[in-house]
Amino acid sequence: MNRLLALLLAVGILTGCGSGQKHAPGERPLTFSDFKALFPEQKVPYRLMADSLLKKMPDSLAVQLSELKMFLTDTLTGTDTTRAKRLKYFPLAYIAGPDMQYFVVKAVDKSSATAYLCITDKKGKYLNALAVASKKEGSNTEQMSGMVDSKYLIKTSTERQVGSNTALREDFYMAGADGRLTLIMTNSNGPTTGGPIFNPIDTLPRKHKFSGDYTLGDMSLVAIRDGQDAKSFQFFISFVKDNGGCRGELNGIGHFTGSNKGEYKDKESSCGIAFQFSGSRVSIREVGGCGAYRGIKCFFEGSFTKKKKSDK
Template sequence: MKRKRTDSLAFKSRYLKQFLPDTLSKGVFGAAEKPRFWPVGQVTLTEDLRLFVVEGAAKSGAAAWMCFYDKNGTFLKRHLAAQYAAGGNKKTGFSIDKKGNIRITTETGAAIAREDVFAANPDGSLALILTNSNEPAVTGLFNPIDTLPRKHKLSGNYTAGEGNIVSIRDGETAKEFLFFIHFTRDKGACTGEIDGTGRFTTATTGQWRDKQSGCIVDFKFSGSKVTINETGCGAYRGIKCAFEGTFTKKRK
């Protein structure tokens, strides 16, 4: 992504408006920047799901997105897959195996590497199924969405004691939100962890539904607190505990 792209191969503006979402570069480039976009490649994951890779570049750096479409060419979702900023030492890339699993690898410097493996859902969302890392062990909880934008008034980290967090971040649209939940019960004997993209059902409530497992998580925001409740989320937690409880928002 450090190399300079040929301008003649860039997407024409009419194609951008027709096939790519207006929010493609939201939160990546500055408001005053006018990035250009190039096609990188495409993969047919399933009969009903196609993946297009698009790169964008501006003066501040470059980024690449995975854009998912259904078999009729309808846009579903996009995910930031790689990003380069001048002077940075982090490298991010991804590959797809024969089963259609997406492996995103992050390298920092020459020694530290992290590999996250995702499965693509029919709606274009990604489900984390495996993480491999040789990063140094750290004390505390790793929040995979911690650095994402939190401009929405309900975005932030809500906690209920050590090792219990509901992290909310801005979604691609005003009707969506990203979330990460981790909890521990009975001194670590029972734990649960889940992440995904939820939808606001009202100004103060939201819900996430997992089509594969049937898991449903409800969110209710009130003041500086969020209360969560689940239905059928046993695939993401221990048998004797559940995604439920009230969490208090921490100061940024």
């Protein structure tokens, strides 16, 4: 009988080890594999809706702040360490990317919840974190939802109530090899401000005959600057259409394919842009899908007129 009891007990222990249960404190030091096993594994595309954040989860699933400090970070909520200790943290998802690992952690207090996407390298070294979803109980004025798409681009969608209308802002981020997050595009259906477009390549050399600023209206720009050699050029495209209802932004390095033609091919996606230069104009045409860099109802296309270079 004692041998049978010992056997049943051993089977129970082995079953518990493989079920993703919380690591029992005091047994042995928590490893990164133990910590990762607390998060349900998910595949891309992964979506996290704001309304789902307020769904109550059992306290037994909570991750201790000390565990977050060991493997991720203790600064998810900023510098307010007192508030950080009051929050409860829950593991929502683990996503294994080709170069990085993604952990989704929900931080909850009495009336609100925020989800953070934490990024580590393949060995588990913490790199960065971004708030990707939030919801406050009883409030419909603002909420944020998040997504990691099939190409591991990160999108946050923020909804704000403006009078009787809902304003939507979408921010697209790309994570570099070091975990640094770059905002590559913002799409908003809010009213345009009418302010000048910030051109990140404005100060670069423009000696080539096609280099310069080409515009279409007040809120659309194609900037061309000299490349590292005669066969390449740098560009920045920004446009606003439908009174702010659709936006696009893209910059990169293009290559001349003829005396007045050029092309750009994105290494991270199927996006491509064809350039046609003629006199004081440039026409652009989207080749492939560039949806990660623009709204879904507009495209990189049109004919732009070259501006005269002003003396500074």
